[in-house]
Amino acid sequence: MDAMLFYVLVGAVIVAAIGRWRGWPAPLLVTVVALAASFLPFIPDLDLDGHLLLNLVLPPLLYSAALDVSFVGFKRSLPQIRRLGIWLVLITAAAAGLVAWLIFPALTLPGALLLGAIVAPPDAVSAAAIGRKLGLPRRIMTVLSGESLINDATSLTLYRVFAAIIAGATLTVWDGIWQFALAVVVGVVIGLVFGIILHQLRMRVADPVVIGTFGLLVPFGAYAIAEHLGGSGVLAVVAMGLYVGFNAPRTDYTTRQQEAPLWLSADLLLESFVFAYIGLQFKRVLSDLGDESVWHILLLSGAVLLVVLLVRPLYIYPAHALARWQERARLRRWDRAVAAGRFDESRQRPGRPPVTAEQMKARLTEPALDWKDNAVISWAGMRGVVTLATALAAADIAELPTGPSHAIVIVAFIVTVATLLLQGLTLPLLIRRLGVAGDADEEADAAAMAAVRARSREAGKAFLASQRKVWAGKYGEAEMKAFDMFASRMTRVETDTDQAQEVEDSMPKPSYEDLVALSKGWLHVRREVLLAERDADNLDEELMRELMTAIDAEELALDTRGATRTPGRA
Incomplete structure (x- = not known):
């Protein structure tokens, strides 16, 4: 197994390097090559525990992504990010779960909703790679990156709730809301604590090699401690990354120059391995399909895939229209408040940059997205490592019968690969056809x-x-x-x-x-x-x-x- 992991890593990096050299989407190329390689007779089955995969891959990838996200842009786009990262995940999980339960009753309703939670969160790695290559405007990239930072937390919290129900726990809707609130608060607090400590180290230690090494280790600690305390490890890592990234310009320049190539290399290694692992599971998934249930499970997979593809645009456009209507109402109230003299520019908080009435008004508005921008966001819903890893972890739930657990893994795999290939290969064409570029x-x-x-x-x-x-x-x-x-x-x-x-x-x-x-x-x-x-x-x-x-x-x-x-x- 150790030698196999090494060969997969080396092969995945080589394929990704070829993709970058040729200007092709590296994650998609790695997935396709791994799919083909899974049928080679000398390629053994690579079986990793889903929890181990999440714990090893998710913290560094999330932390690296959070370092690169503009905190100012994230804060400005937070309403849009929240709609996608929380509400869209909840709606997708419910819709996919109900459809799965109707088609495959053996899953039971909690098991079907567990499947819905697994396939709900998109992975923006490949979407971000395509967007950067084609020059998507920052307003779109900020929304996609921000969504990918928080939707995993929503999905994993839902996963824990439904896994607990399957295991026999009695949970009400209020219990679920409490778990989600606890996950958010504990995760963010732990992340900020780790972020403050790491930032102070970065300010006081002049050795960039030492600081870079600490930067590689700390995300695992924040993730593990937050999960142990009942919080969201995802939000802990994200909060830490946003804090450290926002304050990075205040540290010594040698630290920034050291960590930039370090995290680029780590991202390439981890992302290449993840997408290679996804592709290598194809042969195993086929072997899990029984002769009697193959068409039933394929029907289930197709139905869930269709739900995943359709729910996103069907939610995004009405939600955007409603948000714009609410924004106009807020601005009308603000204009009345300014006209009535209830905003005094001379009364500012000490030690804070002065804020004008126009700046305050700008803070009440979301970054403008037109129908073309929303079309790109709607089609950038590729699934990735979280979907596959949580599906593999769900297969280890003892209370799930063998048939439903296999069905969850197969459906999650088919949805992941289908969205990667279908949306990933057509997203560049959509962007070019719509003419969405960063000229502005x-x-x-x-x-x-x-x-x-x-x-x-x-x-x-x-x-x-x-x-x-x-x-x-x-x-x-x-x-x-x-x-x-x-x-x-x-x-x-x-x-x-x-x-x-x-x-x-x-x-x-x-x-x-x-x-x-x-x-x-x-x-x-x-x-x-x-x-x-x-x-x-x-x-x-x-x-x-x-x-x-x-x-x-x-x-x-x-x-x-x-x-x-x-x-x-x-």
Whole structure:
């Protein structure tokens, strides 16, 4: 088994690498190749416990995804994310469960609802990969990514409730609501505690290798402790990732540069293995189909698949229309409140960025999604690792008879593979046909970057003015001329990483360290401007991260130049 796991990992990564090289959706390619490989005679059956698969794969994947999600965008799109991540999962689970019970009564109603909970949550890994490749607007990517962060928590909570009922527990609707509330509160609290601790470590420990190692381990701890205390391990990892990701720009740049490729590699390894494992289960699923029940189970699988495909758009469009109607009602109440003088811009919380009436009004509105955006979101419902792993875990429930437990695994597998192939292969075509692209983002980004550069120049001038007084007390007229030339270049061209070397030749030996300090101080000012603009909702967080990466590269070049200086040059 150990050798088999290694071969699967290596093979999956090779196939994924080929897919990335050719520009194909790597998760889909890995799944198809694994499906074909499952029929090879020398490929043994790879059987993993569903709980083990969830505990090993889900925490790092969720944490990595949460690190990359814009917290500001997540908060702004939270109503849309909540509708998809909670209510759509509940409706899908109920609809799929009822259909499954009518077609296959041997499942019993709790068993059918358990199956509904298993197939309810989409996995946005492949959808996000396709969206990034085709340049989907951030408003869509934020909703899809945010949905994938919380829908697993809803699904796994439902799974626990119905598994407990099957095991003989007597639970009411209020008991289920209490379990869900407990899962949310405990999960979020545990995640925030772990996030605060990890952030403090990142702020105080200067070794990026150590911090990166802790980053790999902590998600498993947060997930396990939250689950042990009755909370949602998924929400714990998500809350921790959102907190750490939001505060990542405040840590040392070497930490950010270390962890970015680390998590990209971990994602590639884990995602490749998961989709390879899904494909390799095909032969086993076929062997579990009995001759007498094969058509019955295939009918059940087709019906559940149809429900999964149809419920999503049938829910999204009416829910979006209702949300827009409620939004218009909120805005009318807000306009009346402003007209009546009940909002005073001069009364602001101390220590918080000032908020104007227009900004408050913007917070009452959801990011605009048109019918094309909703069409893409409706078709981006591919299932993945959570569906398959919970189905395998359900097969171990002793109270489930063999027939229904096999049926749950088979249906979950068919729904997972069918949605991956059907929706995954046609989603790019849909995106191209509808013309949904990020052109508007590019225009807004260009305007935001121009505004940030203007603010950076103003902040830089104030910083340089204060530093000029310091230099004036230490150096003479020749050095101050060099300072003025250096300052002029910094305020004119923000990304000139060669400026230190050019000015250095004209300066006396003691000045180089001051020059480096001046450069780093200027970089610090620019970072603070970016953070202030993000916190004031003037700059998209993803754009801020791109600009922060450019500043990090400048500081790395500065440090590298200093480390490689010859001893003879001061």
